[in-house]
Amino acid sequence: MLQKIYDWIDERVDITPLWRDIADHEVPEHVNPAHHFSAFVYCFGGLTFFVTVIQVLSGMFLTMYYVPDIENAWKSVYYLQTEVAHGQIVRGMHHWGASVVIVMLFLHTLRVFFQGAYKKPRELNWMVGVLIFFVMLGLGLTGYLLPWDNKAYFATQVTLEIAEGVPFIGEATKTLLAGDPEIVGAQTLTRFFAIHVFFLPAALFGLMAAHFIMIRKQGISGPL
Amino acid sequence: MSEKRKQVSRRQFLNYTLTGVGGFMGAAMLAPMVRFAIDPALQTSAQGDFKAVAQVDEITTEPQRIDWTIDQVDAWYESEVTKSAWVYKTEDGDILALSPVCKHLGCVVTWQGSEEYQDQFFCPCHDGRYYKDGVNVPNTPPAAALDVFQHKVEDGTLYLGKAVPREEL
Ligand code: HEM
Numbered sequence: 260m261l262q263k264i265y266d267w268i269d270e271r272v273d274i275t276p277l278w279r280d281i282a283d284h285e286v287p288e289h290v291n292p293a294h295h296f297s298a299f300v301y302c303f304g305g306l307t308f309f310v311t312v313i314q315v316l317s318g319m320f321l322t323m324y325y326v327p328d329i330e331n332a333w334k335s336v337y338y339l340q341t342e343v344a345h346g347q348i349v350r351g352m353h354h355w356g357a358s359v360v361i362v363m364l365f366l367h368t369l370r371v372f373f374q375g376a377y378k379k380p381r382e383l384n385w386m387v388g389v390l391i392f393f394v395m396l397g398l399g400l401t402g403y404l405l406p407w408d409n410k411a412y413f414a415t416q417v418t419l420e421i422a423e424g425v426p427f428i429g430e431a432t433k434t435l436l437a438g439d440p441e442i443v444g445a446q447t448l449t450r451f452f453a454i455h456v457f458f459l460p461a462a463l464f465g466l467m468a469a470h471f472i473m474i475r476k477q478g479i480s481g482p483l
Numbered sequence: 484m485s486e487k488r489k490q491v492s493r494r495q496f497l498n499y500t501l502t503g504v505g506g507f508m509g510a511a512m513l514a515p516m517v518r519f520a521i522d523p524a525l526q527t528s529a530q531g532d533f534k535a536v537a538q539v540d541e542i543t544t545e546p547q548r549i550d551w552t553i554d555q556v557d558a559w560y561e562s563e564v565t566k567s568a569w570v571y572k573t574e575d576g577d578i579l580a581l582s583p584v585c586k587h588l589g590c591v592v593t594w595q596g597s598e599e600y601q602d603q604f605f606c607p608c609h610d611g612r613y614y615k616d617g618v619n620v621p622n623t624p625p626a627a628a629l630d631v632f633q634h635k636v637e638d639g640t641l642y643l644g645k646a647v648p649r650e651e652l
């Protein structure tokens with residue numbers, strides 16, 4: 260059945276070369292943990308991607324219940340966690356995944372750094388990687404405010420004051436982030452929500468696409 | 484004739500195990516999220532409490548609109564919402580409390596809502612009509628009679644519960 264559907268589509272639009280190009284290529288021996296166990300360090304990039312997929316999926320499902328409004332944000336999180344079936348698991352995935360993804364990203368970066376895999380011609384991909392790292396930190400930072408509990412509120416208060424400390428542009432930056440020169444409130448929450456759920460994920464997808472296209476073009480770096 | 488041995492090649496074996504393990508991991512990941520998403524469809528609906536809405540001696544044989552409020556819990560949002568019923572005494576002295584929600588597509592019906600049709604409930608959305616007893620007038624859009632509120636009388640006070648379709652009465 261599946262084969263038939265596949266053949267029917269393939270006959271018309273010739274998809275085989277498309278996915279072959281993406282998925283069907285040799286894993287070099289020095290990258291394969293079955294040959295050299297130490298090659299497991301090459302898994303961290305893939306693991307980062309895997310956890311990112313979990314973040315995106317669990318985040319999408321959380322927004323079915325979450326409301327970015329100061330009256331209701333905390334209540335909606337409390338409701339989804341205590342009243343909705345598996346709410347604790349789905350929120351738990353997003354909550355812990357947010358930390359795990361940073362850990363994986365960091366390990367991946369360490370591998371690339373200590374193997375010198377960032378050297379020519381892969382400098383550009385290192386730069387894209389650094390941008391991904393910043394976007395991830397941004398997601399963690401903006402997401403942290405969303406439950407609108409005390410921890411979230413004061414963490415954001417601190418972040419905003421740090422941003423304010425930047426010479427010359429600090430005050431404007433803070434106002435832009437918080438949506439108000441003084442209040443950390445309604446507008447801060449909606450802004451952080453929009454940034455967390457639309458702007459940064461969009462940037463993340465673009466950067467990840469660039470990252471992976473470059474890997475396919477340049478191949479994985481050679482053995483040490 | 485060579486004997487046909489169903490040999491599983493190394494490549495096939497790896498394909499099967501990888502698909503199996505990958506499928507298992509994907510399912511383990513998605514299962515809680517899907518259950519989370521479909522939860523509203525699996526919640527049992529709470530039985531509506533009876534609320535005191537009127538004194539029985541105020542009720543005549545002419546349908547009157549009676550409004551009352553209930554405390555509604557909508558997930559994390561609690562509010563008071565207004566409910567309405569068209570209430571009157573039938574010939575045999577029983578009380579009938581009709582839901583004003585049109586059985587066509589859910590607009591609100593009014594007793595004698597149209598000048599043209601006296602002694603009928605009228606729905607302005609698509610000209611749906613009902614007789615006094617709540618039964619839909621044939622050849623108007625509604626295909627069923629108006630729902631009826633469960634009711635009880637205690638110490639001369641009328642209490643109304645949930646509106647239920649006729650068949651379930
Ligand atoms: C498209 C992708 C994403 C969407 C739609 C999304 C959505 C959400 C929503 C609705 C919340 C509030 C609910 C809650 O706090 O439990 C939240 C919280 C959060 N998000 Fe995301 N998110 C996404 C990606 C990410 C990523 C990639 C990270 C990782 C750095 C992240 C980090 C966080 C954090 C740290 C919280 C606070 C969690 C908590 O305290 O429980 N999000 N996200």
Ligand code: FES
Pocket residue numbers: 585586587588589590591606607608609610611624625
């Ligand atoms: S909704 Fe009442 S007639 Fe259509």
